Amino acid sequence: MADHTPIFKSWASEWLIRAVIFMNVLPGLLVFGLSTASGPAAAGCYGIEPADVQYSMIVFYASLAGFFALERRFFVFIASREYLIIGTVLQIITSYGCYVTHDLHTLLMLRFMQGMANCVTTSVCLTLVFSRLQTDRAREIGYSLFYGMLLCITAFTTLVTAPIIDAFDYNALYKWMIFMYVPGAVLLVLIMNKVRLNRKAPLYQLDWASYVIYTTALCLIGYILVYGQQYYWWSDNRIVTATAGVVILAAMHIFRQRALKRAYLSLDVFRYRNYVIGVFLILILYICRGAFNITTNYFTTVLGMDPMHLSYILLANIAGIVGGVLYSSRWIVMKRPMRWIWMGGFALLLVFHLWMNFLFASEADASSFIAPLVIQGLGAGMLMAPIIVYAISSVPPHLGGTASATGVLFRFTGFCTSIALVNYFQLYSRKVHYNRFLDLVTSLDPFVMARLEGYKTAVTAKGVPADQAAKIANGLLYRSADIQAQIRFSMDYYYLISCLLVVVILLIALLPYLNRTVINLSNNQPAPASY
Numbered sequence: 001m002a003d004h005t006p007i008f009k010s011w012a013s014e015w016l017i018r019a020v021i022f023m024n025v026l027p028g029l030l031v032f033g034l035s036t037a038s039g040p041a042a043a044g045c046y047g048i049e050p051a052d053v054q055y056s057m058i059v060f061y062a063s064l065a066g067f068f069a070l071e072r073r074f075f076v077f078i079a080s081r082e083y084l085i086i087g088t089v090l091q092i093i094t095s096y097g098c099y100v101t102h103d104l105h106t107l108l109m110l111r112f113m114q115g116m117a118n119c120v121t122t123s124v125c126l127t128l129v130f131s132r133l134q135t136d137r138a139r140e141i142g143y144s145l146f147y148g149m150l151l152c153i154t155a156f157t158t159l160v161t162a163p164i165i166d167a168f169d170y171n172a173l174y175k176w177m178i179f180m181y182v183p184g185a186v187l188l189v190l191i192m193n194k195v196r197l198n199r200k201a202p203l204y205q206l207d208w209a210s211y212v213i214y215t216t217a218l219c220l221i222g223y224i225l226v227y228g229q230q231y232y233w234w235s236d237n238r239i240v241t242a243t244a245g246v247v248i249l250a251a252m253h254i255f256r257q258r259a260l261k262r263a264y265l266s267l268d269v270f271r272y273r274n275y276v277i278g279v280f281l282i283l284i285l286y287i288c289r290g291a292f293n294i295t296t297n298y299f300t301t302v303l304g305m306d307p308m309h310l311s312y313i314l315l316a317n318i319a320g321i322v323g324g325v326l327y328s329s330r331w332i333v334m335k336r337p338m339r340w341i342w343m344g345g346f347a348l349l350l351v352f353h354l355w356m357n358f359l360f361a362s363e364a365d366a367s368s369f370i371a372p373l374v375i376q377g378l379g380a381g382m383l384m385a386p387i388i389v390y391a392i393s394s395v396p397p398h399l400g401g402t403a404s405a406t407g408v409l410f411r412f413t414g415f416c417t418s419i420a421l422v423n424y425f426q427l428y429s430r431k432v433h434y435n436r437f438l439d440l441v442t443s444l445d446p447f448v449m450a451r452l453e454g455y456k457t458a459v460t461a462k463g464v465p466a467d468q469a470a471k472i473a474n475g476l477l478y479r480s481a482d483i484q485a486q487i488r489f490s491m492d493y494y495y496l497i498s499c500l501l502v503v504v505i506l507l508i509a510l511l512p513y514l515n516r517t518v519i520n521l522s523n524n525q526p527a528p529a530s531y
Contacts, residue, residue: 008191008193009192012191017191020184021129023184024124024188025122025125025126026180026184027184029150029153030156030160031114032057038170041165041170042056042170044170045170046102046104046170046171047102048104051226051227055223055226056111058222058226060111060115060118061412061415063113063114064115064119065215065218065408065412066211066214067119069211069402069405070211071119071123080127080195081189081193081194083124084121088117088121091114091117091121091181092181092182094111095175095177096174098111098174099171099175147325147384147385147388148324150384151289151321151377151381155311155314155317158314161176161307162308166306210253213249214249217249218409220242220245221412222412224242225417229424272395273394274390278390279406281342281383281387283410283411283414283417284500285383285414286414286415288500289418290414290415290418290421291418291422296310298487299369301486303363316373316374317376319374320374320375320377322377323374323377324377324379324380324382324383325381328345328381328382328384331382332389338386341382342387342508345382345386346501346508349376350498350502351379352372352376355371355375359372360487391403392404421493425493
């Protein structure tokens, strides 16, 4: 602390302080998941394509990840309470802009600014969180709980936004977010003293050039991975240009960081073997975690669940995450070798993907998915915090900030890679299975035609014209083919993820004993931009 003045006023109880901090953390987490609350609703509201909805989320993520290293300079220069007010005001302004605009480019610009403002408010809130945790054990449990909240936020966002989407237009979510920011920010300002959470440092020699290079590269990486499939990858000049831009910017970033006396993001973190292992596992975890979206899409497109019922069944996944986080926090506190909990977590994810292969069907009982959803949550909850803590703790304290920010890069890459893989296999795998299903129908033509004729006769008997009845019957046939293609694609992709998980488990088991690093979380705090 910069002085001995208490952070909070004497009349504020500990539970009030914790509740107010949570009220400020929650909107920052929710705003990230708004794009995934309902992709079709967002696309319809703004008149854009589903890929544009995904990219709006990528822009938010890239802005937040790129601004973290630069944000620390502002954080130590501006008093904490004023800094929080600035971040909250920016969030409210950008949320209102997202509410009123219907232009894609304006939306992307606002989401970019929203990512920077979110980094500001989250940085203050997380520093306040760890100021309330005095012992090492409490600090380690705090990290586990925070990353557990990150894992739950997608399902939680679906739960709280489903009633709003059903009653209002999609953009009303941003109006709702404005009212989410105000109470927590006002209460936090009232109970905080005018103190600094860090020693004040002058605001000079800001490395804006590195920030622009790094953030632009992240946005281009997201653009390639989101739109690559839609534009047929490198057969399109836009993807070629974006790829060339990434290569040039990456080279500029590497040479610049090596030349700078005070690097924006030091490359020395890659000299530590355990850190490289940690960020590699983070990448794999996010790819596997992204595959979970296939299950939620199956619930909505095949089983026909609306957002409300989807949110109810996802409560099982949240319960699993809570259980996994509690178990992993205990494991971290006891300083046990990380490889065993890694193997257990990835094994649970493997069980989930194999189990779902047997459950994918055109008709199913929702209750049969509760157990695998709990298992998936347990696996993800057991892995998230231990991997991040292991990676951050593998580097010296002076590289802790760089290690955190670089870890966000790998989480961002894993997130975007998962989107690209799903888009790629969904297009080609569904096309193959769709054509096979129609070929099968053709080979069984007499039987199928008899069924269609029977359906047309039944519909015609109800007063529907014969030509319209034929169109309805053919539509049902193609709808059935599309559903079967979706199911087979889901099974194929989960089989590939299962193979990846088997390889990862074997590598963890067969590699030489991974040195257990000393977890020094008091010096190496994971980045607030840890989505």
